Amino acid sequence: MDGRAVAPAAGTVLNALATGVGSAFAIDLETTATVELTNDGEIVGEVAGQPDADTSLVERCVAVTIDEYAETAGLEGADVGARIRTDSEVPMASGLKSSSAAANATVLATLDALEVRDAVDRIDACRLGVRAARDAGVTVTGAFDDASASMLGGVTVTDNTADALLARDEPDWHALVYTPPEQSFSADADVAACERLAPMATLIEELALDGRYGEAMTVNGFAFCGALGFPTGPLLEALPDVEGVSLSGTGPSYVAVGDQETLEGVRDRWEEREGTTRLLQTRTDGTQTT
Known part of the structure; x- marks a missing residue:
């Protein structure tokens, strides 16, 4: 029994570190997860091309998904294990939600392998990955905003303190992404400094819930x-x-x-900086089994 799924990365509209409310949107960089179920009870992950990578998140994703749906799959009491392999276009520790994409792809691939995917609501599948991310210690906020954008596609606004979806939309955008060469791990972020932005974050939340995503993004960026x-x-x-x-x-x-032509002009400026610049489409389809 095996399953395979592909999840998109995401960009930020509102960072949830200030108030617990966040907003993100899916972009066309993908993480693929393949899950093969076994009967040895062991859950072992690997990352393509990175033999020393930390696989605790994807292993926890498989574990919580099996725990939740083994009975539905008719495997209650069985010694179910798994072999997991992820392969990603999303640079790690770059702010592009690589962990959320990996979690979503792994959860959906596991549900596919268990042959229960059609019985599970996508937002519930997303919450499994968020739970696993918290268990694995790879997120400060729970990242339900990032995970929901990756799972559902489009733009989402969420309350991460309650894992609640507040809004979803599908704006017609292209996205330009500039990634400097350094890495930044979200678990190392200065949460106290971000929490001092709470009044500004509340304003950004209001803009996002009013559909003014571009303005919300820009205010968020400077803050x-x-x-x-x-x-x-x-x-x-x-x-x-x-x-x-x-x-x-x-x-x-x-x-x-913005529109493609405008972003091409910005790309010329960003490409003068050290790092990588990508012009991408935004995604409205979210995480999919393949």
């Missing part, structure tokens, strides 16, 4: 660059042309949204 110590130069280089631009997650990536 969280200040709190987390990232330069605002890439934001200024994208303005006033783009619909919105922000630091993504806890950095170091920046993401801008």
Whole structure:
């Protein structure tokens, strides 16, 4: 019994570190997970091309999914194990939600292997991955905003303190992503500094819930660059042309949204910086089995 799923990465509209409310949108960078169920009770993960990578998140994703749905799959009491392999286009520790994409792909692949995927609501599958991320210690907020955008596609606004979906939309965007060469792990973010932005985050939340995602992104970008110590130069280089631009997650990536032609002009400026720049489509289909 085996399953396979593909999950997109995501960019930030509102960072949830300040108030627990966050917003994100899916972009066309993918993580693929393959899960093969075994009868030896062992759950072992690997990351393609990275033999020393930490696989605790995907292993926990499989464990919680089996615990939750073994009875539904007719495997209650069985010594179910798994072999997991992930392969990703999403750079790790870049602010592009690589952990959420890996979790979503792994959970959906496990449900596919258990042959219960059609019996599980996608938002419930998303919550399994969020639970596993908290268990594995790879997230500060629970990342339900990032995970829901990756699982459902489009833009989502969520209350991460309750794992509640507040809104979802499908704006017609392209996305430009600039990733500097350094890494930034979300678990190392200065949470106290971000919490001081709570009044500003409440304003950004209001903008997002009003469908003013681009404005929300831009305010978020300047606020969280200040709190987390990232330069605002890439934001200024994208303005006033783009619909919105922000630091993504806890950095170091920046993401801008708008029409393709406008973003191509911004790309020329961002490509003068050290790092990688990608012009991508946004995604509305979310995580899919393949």
